[in-house]
Amino acid sequence: MIDEIVVISGKGGTGKTTLTASLIPYFEESVVGDCDVDAPDLNILFDTQLRSQRNFVGLQKAFLDKGSCINCGKCYELCKFNAISANIEIRLGRCEGCGLCEYICPASAITMGDATIGKLYVSETSFGEMVHARLIPGEEASGKLVAEVRRTAKRIAEREGKKNILIDGSPGVACNVISSITGSKKVVIVTEPTFSGIHDLKRVYELTKKFRLKAYVVINKYDISVEHTEEIERYCREEGIDMALKIPFKKEIVESITRKKIPSLDRRDLFNEIGFFGFVEKLKRE
Numbered sequence: 374m375i376d377e378i379v380v381i382s383g384k385g386g387t388g389k390t391t392l393t394a395s396l397i398p399y400f401e402e403s404v405v406g407d408c409d410v411d412a413p414d415l416n417i418l419f420d421t422q423l424r425s426q427r428n429f430v431g432l433q434k435a436f437l438d439k440g441s442c443i444n445c446g447k448c449y450e451l452c453k454f455n456a457i458s459a460n461i462e463i464r465l466g467r468c469e470g471c472g473l474c475e476y477i478c479p480a481s482a483i484t485m486g487d488a489t490i491g492k493l494y495v496s497e498t499s500f501g502e503m504v505h506a507r508l509i510p511g512e513e514a515s516g517k518l519v520a521e522v523r524r525t526a527k528r529i530a531e532r533e534g535k536k537n538i539l540i541d542g543s544p545g546v547a548c549n550v551i552s553s554i555t556g557s558k559k560v561v562i563v564t565e566p567t568f569s570g571i572h573d574l575k576r577v578y579e580l581t582k583k584f585r586l587k588a589y590v591v592i593n594k595y596d597i598s599v600e601h602t603e604e605i606e607r608y609c610r611e612e613g614i615d616m617a618l619k620i621p622f623k624k625e626i627v628e629s630i631t632r633k634k635i636p637s638l639d640r641r642d643l644f645n646e647i648g649f650f651g652f653v654e655k656l657k658r659e
Contacts, residue, residue, distance in 0.1 A: 375530050377557040378656060381542035381550060381581075382564065383573025385412075388593035388620070389563045391630060393541040394418040395637035395644070397500050399653045403537035405498070406526040407505035408519045408553045410491060415541045416505055418635055421496035429506065429521060431490035431514035432470035437463050441482035448474040448483060466511050491518050493525065502529055516548035523552070545573075546580050554580075559587045559656065561617075565594055566601035574605065578614065587659065589615045591652075594622035618652045 380396070382389040394415060397405055407415040435456065442461055449457045452474060456467040465488065475483045490512040496503045504526045508515050526538050542553035542560075554560055560581050564574040574590070581588050590609055595602045602619070609616040620626075629639040637644045644650065 375527065375538055376536060376559075377527075377538040377540065378559045378561065379408075379540040379542045379554050379557045380561045380563060381553060381577060382544045382562065383546065383575075383577035384569060385544040387544075387563045387565045387570060389544065390415050390418075390541050391626070391636060392561070392563055392591060392593070392620075393539060394635050395649070396653065396656070397539055398635060398638055399650070400537045400539055400657070402535045403501055403539055404526045404530045404533070404535050405501065405503040406522050406538060406540045407503065408522050408540050408542050408549070409544065410506045410508045410515050410518045410522065410549070411543070413505050413507055416496060416498075416503060418630070418633055419498040419500070419503065421498050421503060423494060423496050424502075425495045427493055428489040429491045429493050429518055430487040431512065431517055432488065433472075433485040434465050434468040434470050434488040435463050435472075435474050435483050436486045437461070438482045438484070441480050443480045443482070445479060447477050447479070451477060469513075490514055493518070493521060495525065495529070501535070502533075504529065515543070516552040519543060519549045519552035520555075523556075546576050550577070550580065554584055554586060557584075557586060559589065559659075561589045561591060561656070563591045563593055564605060566592060566598040566605060568601070571601060571604055571608070575608065578612065587615075589617040589652075589656070591618045591620065592616075593620045595619040596621045615655075617655065618648060620647055620649075 380393045407413045454467050454469050456464050475485050491508040493506045504522050506518050506522050543549040564570045625640050626636045629636040
């Protein structure tokens with residue numbers, strides 16, 4: 374059975390991707406997925422070799438045959454998304470794919486068709502295959518692209534007989550996060566000791582509870598606020614959450630990232646001090 378672990382956060386910038394990158398080298402027989410399709414950057418920390426890429430089709434959108442258009446203006450008047458201009462041009466970036474314009478067009482000049490919303494990539498790293506994707510800026514349906522990243526990673530894992538899938542999930546609590554965690558076994562929630570960090574930790578944990586997932590909390594830069602760190606620890610005790618790891622704010626970790634190095638490999642001494650490797654064994658064991 375494949376063990377799927379997803380690293381998420383209630384807000385961006387907590388160190389989710391850095392932690393995911395640090396975990397990857399210690400999970401043998403694994404496939405990696407980057408589900409942060411709005412801002413994918415996990416591949417930056419790895420020397421990746423692109424193996425394949427393909428367009429990903431999301432929602433259908435409206436396409437106009439200008440030769441058939443009679444310029445009646447009905448589509449312009451009735452489109453609620455301002456996706457059609459006064460001179461009857463379709464603005465694909467605004468089209469929500471509702472199909473109304475196709476339905477009401479008396480000349481059948483508008484049809485609904487598949488539209489590319491992003492690209493899906495499969496790359497090779499020194500630690501195995503990585504599936505990642507990039508959503509075209511401004512496009513919607515990121516949840517569908519996230520789901521495709523996970524499906525592709527699972528197919529590779531099944532084909533290659535891999536034991537683990539490690540996912541760098543999307544931040545927040547929206548549909549792309551739901552797509553990141555649906556069907557997984559464990560989630561690691563990365564937070565930081567700030568007012569907004571605590572607020573969003575609670576929101577994303579409530580989401581994971583609905584899926585009955587085993588959750589681990591990691592506090593990144595825990596020493597920048599003792600008061601907020603204690604509040605997080607108190608919340609974890611009250612909710613019965615595994616308060617699994619605290620990472621200090623160290624310039625060595627920042628320097629590793631700026632050199633495109635995986636911190637746990639670049640500074641094993643520091644990561645051994647903070648109990649990182651014990652956390653890795655716990656994730657494997659439970």
